[in-house]
Amino acid sequence: MIKPGLEFVYEAGGALGDxxxxxxxxxxxxxxxPIFSGPVKGPKIQGELLGNAADWQVTRHDGVTVADAIYALKTDDGVVIQIRNRGVRHGPAEVMQRLIAGEEVDPADYYFRTIPEFIAPIGKYDWLNKSVFVCAGARYANAIKLWVWRVT
Incomplete structure (x- = not known):
């Protein structure tokens, strides 16, 4: 049996619109x-999220929010990488109501996991096209924070 590992890639933060x-x-x-710009910092990638992006969400009848975000990041050396990030967010009803109300909620109190898929140009960041990634997220009133790992 082979047990996959995780290699931390970056942390990203972005402002969110109404x-x-x-x-x-x-x-x-x-x-x-709407997703606006924000910093990308990590051992594998440095840069910023580009604005003019969006998360097309659906909150299912069982209370689970399904995220389907498409955005891009621009590395500090000028490379633009497209990202499609899909996943789910859910938790106890009272915790989710606090999130909806814009309250500060500890990300450990709810489940927010996604699978980012990268489209990088051939070159320095081509390795993004050749691996599977997982992401943990935190939702704030007007912002989002994402932590991304490469599955090894």
């Missing part, structure tokens, strides 16, 4: 969360 409601749909309540 949610844009789409409304109730057959699969849940949909909304768009």
């Amino acid at each position: 949610p844009i409601p789409i409304g109730e749909t057959a699969d849940g309540t949909r909304r768009i969360i």
Whole structure:
């Protein structure tokens, strides 16, 4: 048996805009969360998230929010990398209500995990195209924080 390991890649933070409601749909309540710029810092990548991005979320009838964000980061050496980050966020009802109300909530009190997929140009960051990654996240009133690991 081979047990996968994790290699820390970076921490990213981004400002978020006001949610844009789409409304109730057959699969849940949909909304768009604008994503603005923010820092990317880590042993493998340094740079910033680029603005003009969004998370197209649906909160299912079971209370689970499914994230589907598409954004880009620009490395400190000028390379632009596209990211699609999909996953889930859920927790006890009272904790999720506090998040919705914009309260500060310890990220350990809820589950927020995603799978980022990278599209990097051939060159220095091509290794992003050749691995699987996992991410843990934290949601704040007007911001998000993401920690990304490469599965080894």
